[in-house]
């Protein structure tokens with residue numbers, strides 16, 4: 001029987017070791033006599049320290065700082081003309097959702113109001129498995145070739161020698177005298193995202209007051225094999241709220257956890273954040289004629305040509321009881337898809353399909369899908385067995401596929417029967433995808449049209465001035481004139497007036513536009529990329 005010294009926590013639980021045995025002296029280590037060394041027999045102490053030593057799991061290599069909550073997604077509009085996905089045909093159906101929002105570049109202790117895109121990840125627990133939306137709060141991204149991602153991210157991480165972040169590194173990824181010169185200047189396809197990032201959209205007011213975008217093109221299928229290209233938009237019903245540069249900077253010092261706190265308190269007080277989910281669609285025929293490549297993540301689809309169509313609503317109404325278990329251990333992946341929803345051949349998306357489960361196996365272990373927050377609500381039936389931290393062993397179900405033992409062995413639910421669909425591919429259109437791929441690394445005049453429209457048509461004078469000042473605050477710290485002039489030439493290719501204003505704001509001389517090919521001059525075949533032949 002426990003003595004009266006046993007620790008009682010507020011829920012009445014008795015303090016125990018990890019094997020459940022009550023402990024009489026929680027704060028004492030066993031030692032030999034009054035001043036002797038500790039005893040190896042003291043399991044409680046070893047249990048305590050050894051577990052503490054292992055408390056940390058690797059933080060996410062990107063998107064380390066975040067906040068999350070639970071809620072639901074409800075289908076409000078029938079999508080059956082677009083897809084045979086069961087959920088999207090079930091108006092009124094609600095599925096449980098877990099959301100995690102994040103900054104991208106900083107460590108898990110970095111400020112929530114840093115200028116950065118925000119991650120916008122949602123896990124939907126559907127009756128046909130988990131469907132993850134691993135989105136950002138910007139409709140476009142910096143790159144369209146995934147090989148650039150680690151380079152680009154490294155320019156925002158700490159310098160290998162000084163262990164400092166360096167403004168030059170963001171705009172430059174190599175010494176100015178090297179042939180590589182600078183990152184963003186050498187990769188001008190990033191300019192559309194740079195326009196958004198250095199507007200006040202780059203400093204949202206809280207995680208729950210912003211929109212989310214798939215950015216990538218996906219495909220929604222029907223049982224007959226037909227499909228439409230789609231892009232999802234998750235729009236905050238309260239609008240996209242932002243801070244200006246000064247407000248964001250002030251909060252970074254006074255309350256670096258502003259985003260976590262404001263969302264937690266909003267949900268706790270019953271002020272539940274809500275979003276309306278919309279889809280943009282494009283038929284394969286429309287895609288052939290579209291001005292831009294639909295696999296190009298640096299472009300948006302104009303709403304006037306491809307209107308937003310409402311799909312459903314997202315509500316966050318429940319804070320986690322335990323942040324680590326319910327949010328830190330959440331493992332989102334764009335490859336967690338459900339029947340009739342498929343990825344497009346966007347190379348960045350294709351690379352991400354691999355990267356996320358790969359990082360989850362490293363960060364959480366091979367059985368990451370069995371952790372409570374990640375477990376599908378439907379039984380999982382497959383041939384994966386054992387490994388560290390197996391919680392769901394699938395009982396006595398056969399561990400191999402047998403022609404005489406169908407998966408519905410012993411009448412268990414959750415079989416793979418009916419889960420494998422073989423669809424006819426539309427070969428003509430796949431050819432389009434092959435040709436599209438080869439254009440992706442090439443910069444043409446098309447890359448500057450949408451950024452130019454943003455500068456000259458979408459923004460008002462106040463927004464234009466905010467952009468110039470926000471850029472100047474960061475870009476002004478670049479030391480190398482080669483790097484600086486190269487980037488100014490990218491802005492000049494967007495608009496000479498924009499470039500000149502930035503140059504003036506940082507005390508530099510005006511620079512002429514980067515020479516840019518016409519779209520008709522694009523090199524359509526790159527002989528050294530063998531993959532084209534395999535598409």
Ligand code: HEM
Nearest residue numbers: 060063100119120121134135136141146149215351355359
């Ligand atoms: C997180 C890779 C581009 C959205 C991550 C993580 C990796 C990664 C390794 C950490 C995941 C974890 O530890 O759980 C990549 C690669 C990319 C890429 C290789 C391009 C080649 C993008 C794009 C988007 C995006 C284009 C949005 C459209 C996110 C989000 C998270 C994330 C929202 C955080 C998920 C969470 O809260 O757990 N990415 N990423 N990423 N990424 Fe990406």
